[in-house]
Amino acid sequence: MHVLYWKNVNNAHWPSFSLYNDAHSSIVLTKDSNLYILKYVQEDYINFIIVAFLKGVLHMNYQVLMSVFFLFQDHCFYHGHVRGHPESWVALSTCSGVRYSPQLEIRCYDSLTEEGAGTDLFNLTIQTTVGTFKWQNKDYEKTKARIMEIANYVDKFYRALNIRVPLIGLEVWTDRDQCIVTEEPNATLWSFLQWRQKLKSRKKHDNAQLLTGVIFNGTTIGMAPLEGMCSLESSGGITVDHSELSIGAAATMAHEIGHNSGMSHDHEGCCVEATAEQGGCVMAAATGHPFPRVFSRCSKRDLDSYFQKGGGMCLFNMPNMKDLVGGKKCGNGFVEDGEECDCGEPDECTNDCCNANNCTLKAEAQCAHGVCCEGCKLKQAGTMCRGPAGACDLPEYCTGASPYCPSNVYLLDGSSCQYGVAYCYNGMCLTHEQQCLQLWGYGARPAHDACFEDVNAAGNAFGNCGKNEHGNYMKCEKSDAKCGKIQCHSAAKKPKGTNAVSIDTTIRTDGIEVKCRGTYVYSTQDGQGDLPDPGLVMTGTKCAEGKVCRDRRCQNASFTELETCIARCHSNGVCNSNGNCHCNRGWAPPFCEKQGLGGSVDSGPIQYDMLLLFYCYRIKTSYFHKWHSQRDKNKSNKYDPSVCLSDCLPLSVFLCFSLSLCLSLFLPDWNYIYNKKGKLRINWKLN
Structure with a gap:
């Protein structure tokens, strides 16, 4: 165990601190004879933060001169809660205080509600302009730490919406800006979005945000296209790094990402989740200190509406964890190479299927995460895990081998919709x-x-x-x-x-x-x-x-890819966003020229319960077809009980057996599935 101390300097009114750097660490904070113990855990995956959210009246901002001895500089980013206040949220960075300025800042607000591990993710990249680099005294590591701290806040804000925001790309422009950056925000935004299209070809990502030190004209401190998330042309925004506190820029960046995700400005009466004294809500048209950190009910409604009409398709795909900035670590909530599961740190894990200490599955467990995992067991192949959202989306089904739903696919750009309109x-x-x-x-x-x-x-x-x-x-x-x-x-x-x-x-x-x-x-x-x-x-x-x-x-609009794909589908399917055929029911992928259950090589197998129905209704190979053919041959015969017995009895036995089998398979267990629009779908499930 390594013991780290902050030493007070000639002021009896300053608080005292002690930091213990082990697996179950604490910070002891005293103020006016009141003792507060901040329990924390390391947060290496995306590092940082200097903030504590506590339900109560505590609200402090200390500038503390200190001397600190670090044996492991990389282990200086933490998150956790205040001991005795499990509803609180603490995020702490000791790095900047040691490297760049001797200060510790602690702020306490109302509790940030956690709604469990999010199932939706979008991969974020952040670029900083030369102005930001200069503002950080041309210190690359300091600038990088600043970006990572901002990104961690953004991820924390969006967890309340069941969305994770992993940072998978970070660029510091040190010599010259890669796009036009001026005091005109609209011009800066569109120039950055044009540059981002080039970035997309070399770095796969879902959304890009530009952090700039340039002060825009008027009162604008950020800008982003509405409903631009996931699109090639519009999935990005710009943010002014306008505050010494990183949470200020993070609140603005979260606001602009909110616009990308279909959220409009909150109107009067929307924000009941936080008072003005607590910072208000993230999507307010104007914000100040203290900075907002919660989304209003109106923002949540806007987000749901955006999803319902097919927006944000990339949010339903798993990111490549190898690209995660900050490196891999058991306990960061992301399942990375070498891990079977990851439910967070031991004292925050509520997953019954995962060992939080070593990120392995518990005995008998097949899985711990994902919509295709239920009760620590994989759902059977063919269970719908993501229903279509809007006219241009396609369904996906569990594969039976993975706890995660297959990557989201939708109709290829250029496909006709809305009756050709x-x-x-x-x-x-x-x-x-x-x-x-x-x-x-x-x-x-x-x-x-x-x-x-x-x-x-x-x-x-x-x-x-x-x-x-x-x-x-x-x-x-x-x-x-x-x-x-x-x-x-x-x-x-x-x-x-x-x-x-x-x-x-x-x-x-x-x-x-x-x-x-x-x-x-x-x-x-x-x-x-x-x-x-x-x-x-x-x-x-x-x-x-x-x-x-x-x-x-x-x-x-170039339809070359669409026309080429359609030609391969033999008029029995449509083309998905990967350029593969999604076959109509009754036809098999990949090219829809053979009989099958439908779907594509990307969607997962069509519901397994449909396999039995399909088998029963394949007239040409069914027992019914054989009986039907024999009956046609005997139509010219006069009524003969022996003929009827030989023809009808096998059919009766077959139909009774099939009906009994179908009832036993389908009726006892209905599978209720909520698609990504939040609407209930009922699918009969095989026992």
Whole structure:
């Protein structure tokens, strides 16, 4: 055991600390004769934090001069709880206090509710600009530690939504910025998102965030596209490193990732989870100190709605743990190479199937995690583990060999949806009508094409095709008009949202008057203006036959991959996002030319209970078919009881046996499965 001390310097009012660096470590903190023992465990997978969340009145911010002796510098990141307060949450970093500034900061807030290990994950990469590097005195290790600390906060915030955010990439730009970084946030965002597309080809990830030291114009401290998660063009955001405390930048980054995940700003009455004195909620339009750390009920509703329409497809896939920044460690909650399970540290593990001390399965256990694991046993092959979400998604089934659902697949981009009105894009079926409904509510629909062409040719705040790199509005060419500001018909008084106003225009086309309703979302004095105009048509929306909106232009959609794949499926299936055939029921993968149960090589086997039904109904090879053929041959014969006995008895025995078998197999055990939309699916399950 190594004992580490903070030594007080000439001030009797400062608190005293002692840190014990062993398997069951504690920090003893005293203040005004009150003793607080912070129990912690190491958090190596993504390192850091200097914060304690405690339900109660304790709220401290100490600047403590100290001298510390470290034998193991890498073991300086911890998380845990306050002894005697199991509902509390503590995250502690001693590294920065030792290396860079002699200080210890402890903050205590209301308890952060844990809802169990999250099942959804997205792989995060963070890039920092030269400005951030300079702000950290051009110290690479210090900058890296800062990023990791921010990422750990973000992961902690999202755990309450059953989402984990593993950091799998980290870049510090030391010589020059790899994208345009200016005081204009919109230009910086779109330049970074363009650069991120190149990053995607060399580093697989789901979302990228840029941390910058540049101060943006106005009050903006971050920006991200709404509902951009997982898409090639829009899955990312930018954040100003605006506070000495890393939790400040982390709260902003979590906010921008929230926009990517379909969360809008909280309106009045949304945030009941935390008071203003406690920091409020993450998706508030404006935040300050203390910084928010919880999501409101409205944010959770937005997230659920986003999932229901097929958004965030990448969140349902397992990350490659070899890429995890910080290295592997038993107890970090991620199952890595050499581990059979990982339920966290021993005193936080609640998993009955896993040994927390060594990350191995308990005796008799086949599994410990995953939706295809139940009661420490693998679910049988064919059990649906992820139902389709939206018109462009496909179901997945347990394989019987893995506790995890197969990677999420969906219809290949360009597949027709909404009865031919739209194309699938990143698992979503995006239409102008859908966006009008989202902005205006029930009964809204797209306006006449002339509205798009006339209004968006103005190139102002009310009609445009976005902004250029200088932050100026761009006019839409006629061919790109349906990729600019959305124009709708609606009887509603105003668009949805507290900061949205209607822009009503009347134009004449073909001798008649046409009403056009656009939207303008303004920023309040305290607002951050962190969303690119939500009134712009979304990327991937069909704008003409064979064309979709990309970069505010109506561009040709390449269907080469789709056409090649469809040709291989023999007209008996569709193409999934991996370019493989997903066969209709009755046809077998991989090419749907032979009889089978349907599905694809990626989806897992179709439900095993369907195998029996399929077998029973294969008329050509069934006993019923043989009897039916024999009966046809005997149709010309007169009624003869002996013929009836020889023909009917075997059929009766077969039908009675089949019915009994089906009842015994299906009825006793129904498998209730909640798909990722939260809707109940009932599947008959074999005993």
